[in-house]
Amino acid sequence: MPLIVISGYPSSCKTTKARELAKYFEEKGKVVKVVSENIAVPKAGFRKNEYFSDSQKExxxxxxxxxxxxxxxNKQDLVIFDSSNYIKGYRYEIFCATKAARTTQCTLFCAIQKELAWKFNKGRNGTDDNLKNDNNALLDNSDVPYDEEVFNGLCLRYEEPHGNCRWDSPLFVSFPNDILDFQGIYDALFESKPLVPNQSTQNPPLSSTNHLFELDKLTQEIVSDITAARKIGILGPVSVKATxxxxxxxxxxxxxxxxxxxxxxxNYTKLHTNASSLDKAPQLFVQFLNSNFNK
Structure with a gap:
């Protein structure tokens, strides 16, 4: 699914924007999945302010x-990641996962003045004790306010996204009273090319248990053939076994x-070759040697 990463200060209208996006894309006929920090925290059994005060829980x-x-x-529907996402490195990890999935991503930065965010926060009147799970509904702590110490700590730790960073790009900025750029976000996700995965975001090919052992054995035999030929004075091209x-x-x-x-x-074949190519290994090794000898 294409991914929207939402990021911002606490009480910066992130969940409100997530709901607006979900409604827009559902009306466009897309399947939308919202992954919300407001649901994940109570689901894990943590109280909101205790959670943000404990680095291990967080x-x-x-x-x-x-x-x-x-x-x-995946490549079809939409995932909206509703969370503070305040750590730059964490957003980069999400970006790498999107590349590995060969899909698209954008970032929505819910910009707000700290004073206004605190005003919004004080207007919340929910408590962790009032959260109820009626009719198997998911618990949601969106209306639970942050303690002042927790609020200030999250603002202090917040690493603002920037459009010139590839993991935050394309970046859309929205203030609380702004109308979202729905068409721009739609085009970024569904009208642009998927991110191209590179070696750092690819899983190494699977190999059989004895693949590396057999490969090591084959290459040792070839090196032995070469050194034996040199010892008896053979000059020019040397024939080796299996190729x-x-x-x-x-x-x-x-x-x-x-x-x-x-x-x-x-070392190279550990990353680029799977078990099914073992029969080609001798030829590839000889070609590798020749290419290095000719440098």
């Missing part, structure tokens, strides 16, 4: 929220250099 719920977002990501490709060994190469190249090849 870390646990942040991890759960990220896992839920990643689970829902028709010959190794063109320069006169200056020695066993230490061959083994160093073999280790480089093994």
């Amino acid at each position: 870390k646990t719920v942040r991890s759960d929220l990220k896992s839920e977002v990643i689970r829902l990501l 028709d490709v010959k190794v063109n060994i320069p006169d200056s190469i020695n066993a230490i250099q061959l083994n160093r190249l073999r280790k480089q090849f093994l």
Whole structure:
């Protein structure tokens, strides 16, 4: 699902904007999933202000929220991540997950003056004790106010998103009384190309239990064939087992250099080769050696 990451100070109308976005995209015929911090905290059994005062509790719920977002990501529908998302590194982790899912993402920054956010916060009248789970409805602490110490701490720790950071881009900024740029957000998510995954966001290919052992054994045999040929004075291209490709060994190469190249090849194939390509490994290793010898 394309992803909207909502970020902002406490009491900056994040949940209100999330609901507006959900309504808009549902009217567009999209399936919308909202992942909300306001629901995750009471679901985990934590009181709102105690949760934000305890880094371990906060870390646990942040991890759960990220896992839920990643689970829902695909290329068709929409995920709205309603949370403070105040840590820059955390937003980057979400961005990497979006790239790995080959889908699109944008960030909505709910901008607000700290004084106005505190005024909104004081207007809330809910308590954790009044949260009830009637008819199996999810608990929601949106109307529970922050303590002043917690509020100030969250504002102090907040790392504002910036449009020039790729993990916050495209960035949409909205103040409490602003009308959201619904069309711009829609175009960013459904009319633009998905993020292109790179090696850092890709899972390594799966390999069988004995794959690396067999690969190590094959490359050792090839190096042994080469060193044996050199010992008996064979010059020019050398034939090795399991492949028709010959190794063109320069006169200056020695066993230490061959083994160093073999280790480089093994490290590379751990990341780029799966078990089904084991039969091609000898040929690839010989080609790897030839390409390095010709440099």
